[in-house]
Amino acid sequence: MLKFQEITKVFKTDLIAQPFTALNDVSFEIPHGSMVGFLGANGAGKTTSLKIIMDFIRADKGRVEFDSSMGKNKIEVFKKIGFLPERPYFYPNLTGTEFLMFMGRLSELPREQIKKQVAVWAPRFKIEHALERPLKTYSKGMLQRVGFLATIxxxxxxxxxxxxxxxLDPIGRKELKDVIVEVHRAGKTVFFSSHIVSDIEEICDRVIFLKEGKLVYDGAVDSLMNSGKQNDYLIKFRSVGNISLSAPHHNWQHFPGNLNVITVNEAAKSAALQELVGGGVEITGVELIKPSLEEIFYKIRTQ
Ligand SMILES: Nc1ncnc2c1ncn2[C@@H]1O[C@H](COP(=O)(O)OP(=O)(O)OP(=O)(O)O)[C@@H](O)[C@H]1O
Ligand SMILES: [Mg+2]
Structure with missing residues (x-):
């Protein structure tokens, strides 16, 4: 569907400052029908890459290629793309309906079709009650939803x-993720940036990871999260008296209400649980400790 080929982008801010390489020979592909996450810390080069795909800015080297199925020229190709920018601008005095009508007309959709699309999606985004209000009265989450509706x-x-x-708040995130998954299941290709690993882990099968303008990982989400590292688990339990544990463990924490939390690695998990249950304690939870973005960064850096 899309090939990002050997792209380098250098920003020259003024005559005195050193030129800054925001993207350094980055290549990846977004296959048709895939859902790909674009991960990286602040300043990694995600927005710059997306702007180059959208032709808002030009690369110094390399090129972006679209499948012939997307169209013969840029005008045809860009009609088949929906783009939600990082900081979209919303005309404050337009109502939700006027904004969506405006965005639909920009894509040359007939009015009837825009109304049909709004009727389908506005209830899903829970913004139908606000559509006749000006956008300046919308909360951030509502603007995000109306922006996503305009994108599709x-x-x-x-x-x-x-x-x-x-x-977005946790419920808003879940709702928007559900819609992204639904749109993807309907056969659309989705490429979205985030610096939150769990969002990408939840809904993407592939992830592209940028670090300081370089591509450091392109592959399955599972292998990024699990490669080479033994998983650690938190075991939470209640015990009235003092209890000792011979199975390997670390980071024993005590909380009010006789609550204890220990960390064990995968190999020691069963032995620790058996010992605790044998010692008569009440296990209240066992949880996989997911690596954080920082840990993944660290792991990738030291690989
Ligand atoms: N117009 C510009 N002029 C100069 N430097 C720029 C320009 N646009 C981006 N940069 C620099 O390029 C780097 C990458 O920026 P970019 O916005 O692509 O990062 P990002 O991965 O989207 O980060 P974030 O997660 O914060 O959105 C940053 O160091 C940024 O300062
Ligand atoms: Mg960005």
Whole structure:
């Protein structure tokens, strides 16, 4: 669907400052029908890459290629893309309906089709009650939803989202993720950036990881999260008296209400649980400790 080929982007801010290489020979592919996450810390080069795909800025080296199925020229190709920028601008005095009508008309959709799309999606985004209000009265989460609706209103084949989940509360994130999954299941290709590993882990099968303008990982999400490292688990339990544990463990924490939390590695998990149960304690939870973005960074850096 899309090939990002050997792209280098250098920003020259002024005559005195050193030129800054935001992207350094980055290549990846987004296959048709895939859902790919674009991961990286602040300043890694995600937005710059997406702007180059959208032709808002030009690369110094390399090129972006689209499948012939996307169209013969840029005008045809960009009609099949839905893009949600990192910081979309919303005309404050337009109502939700007027904004969606405006965005739909920009994509040359007939009015009837725009209305149909809004009728389908507005209830899913829980914004139908606000559609006749000006956008300046919307909360951040509501703007994010109306922005996403505008992104998919023309039923694009390729949906590119720059931090679509930022600023949403947990319920809002879940709802938006559900819609992204639904759109993807309907056959659309989705490429979205985030610096939150769990969002990508939950809904993507592949992840592209940028670090300081370089591609450091492109592959399955599972292998990124699990490669080479033994998993650690938290065991939570209640015990009235003092209890000792011979199975290997570390980081024993005590909390009010006789609550204890210990960390064990995968190999020691069963032995520790058996010993604790044998000692008569009440196990209240066993939890896999997921690596954080920092840990993955560290792991990738030291590989
Ligand atoms: N127009 C510009 N002029 C100069 N430097 C720029 C420009 N645009 C981006 N940069 C620099 O390029 C680097 C990459 O920026 P980019 O916005 O692509 O990062 P990002 O991965 O999207 O980060 P975030 O997670 O914070 O959105 C940053 O160091 C940024 O300062
Ligand atoms: Mg960005």
């Amino acid at each position: 209103i023309h039923e694009p084949e390729l949906i590119i989202l720059d931090e679509p989940l930022s600023g």
